[in-house]
Amino acid sequence: MYRFLLSGRWLGWFALTALLSVACSSLGMWQLDRRDAIREDIGNVVNNYDAAPVPFEDAAGLFEDYDPAKEWLPVSMTGVYDTENQRIVRNRPLSGRAGYEVVVPLKLSDGTAVVINRGWLPIGNDEAGKPDAVPAAPGGEVTVVARIKPAEPDVSRGAPEGQLASINLSQYQDEVGYELEQGAYGLMASEDPRPDIVPEAAPKPSVDEGPHLSYAMQWFAFGVMLFVGLGYAARQEALNLRYGDEDEWEEEDDDEMIAAHPAPSRPRRPRRQRGSTQEDEEDALLDAQGY
The missing domain is CATH 1.10.287 (Helix Hairpins)
Incomplete structure (x- = not known):
């Protein structure tokens, strides 16, 4: 079948x-x-984002050798911003808006330098390709709480002077001329003292796993x-196929029945003789009289 x-x-x-x-x-x-x-x-996000800040001394290795399980963990560190080597990172959308992010090295007392992402800026209206203004980082000693984020790969795309195509710490290090922690950078949560004008902070990541x-x-x-x-x-x-075969079998059975039992022929009805007319009777009478 x-x-x-x-x-x-x-x-x-x-x-x-x-x-x-x-x-x-x-x-x-x-x-x-x-x-x-x-x-x-x-x-x-659930385990680390709102955790108490960890002193840099207890988390120093996380900026050199990134641990994915420690992403978003807040780290507290104190140092001085190297504002001369501040950079603008291009193509950084936020909530559907195009813009930039501001990064600057934070030099600690032990000589370590950690890159801090201070926040987001919208695209400028005065001049294409740069924000209208970049809020100044606080001078002197500053205490920063920043969340650990992994270094970004090279996007094989250039950027104008004073800007970066991505937060690629190796390229950034080549530009500043001294060693930067290469495994991760810090996404700023707070800084003390806090300036009156600061870049827009990134929102807390969604915990919706999606569809x-x-x-x-x-x-x-x-x-x-x-x-x-x-x-x-x-x-x-x-x-x-089955119904087609059954139809063929039925047609063959009908043909066999017709051949075995032909339809009986109808008997022919005898022709009626016409009744004799008056002329025929007169002729017969004359024949009988010998005329």
């Missing part, structure tokens, strides 16, 4: 269905991987539905 499944056409349909199902499964797994990564980030689980289930369902659809099509094909 299902031998047609071994035909080239149906084997081709099966191969295509299997290929599409594998693609759906891969997309589903990709969504689950994204969900796992986001859940890990959410865990860091990735739902998307993954949809992709897996699509993969299953492909085989369900193929099975339904095969079932319909089998039924069509």
Whole structure:
């Protein structure tokens, strides 16, 4: 009944269905991987973001060798900003707005230099390619609480003088001419003394994991539905073939019955003789009289 499944056409349909199902499964797994990564980030936010600041002496190695589990952990440090080597980082959107971020090295008393991201600035209206004004960092000794963020990769894109294409600490180090901690930088949470005008602080990251689980289930369902659809099509094909065979058998049975039992012929009705007319009677009378 299902031998047609071994035909080239149906084997081709099966191969295509299997290929599409594998693609759906891969997309589903990709969504689950994204969900796992986001859940890990959410865990860091929940565990670290609002934690009590850790003294730099207890977290010094985290800026040199970045630990993903410590992302967003607040670290307290005291030093002096190197305002001469302050830079503007390009292409830094915030809540759908285009803009920049301000970074500056913070030199600590032990000679360590940590890059601090002081916040966000909108694009300028006075001159293209730069903000209208950059709030000055406080001079003299300052105590900064900053959250650990990983160094960014090289984006292979240049930037005008005084600007960076990304927070790539190796490139930044080459520009300032002295050693910077290379594993991570600090996203400023507070500074003391605090200037009257400061860049806009980044908002707390969302802890919503998004629709990735739902998307993954949809992709897996699509993969299953492909085989369900193929099975339904095969079932319909089998039924069509079955009904076609039954129709042929019925036609053959009808032909055999007609041949074995021919229809009886109808008897021919005898022709009626016409009744004799008056002229025929007169002729017969004359013949009898010998005329």
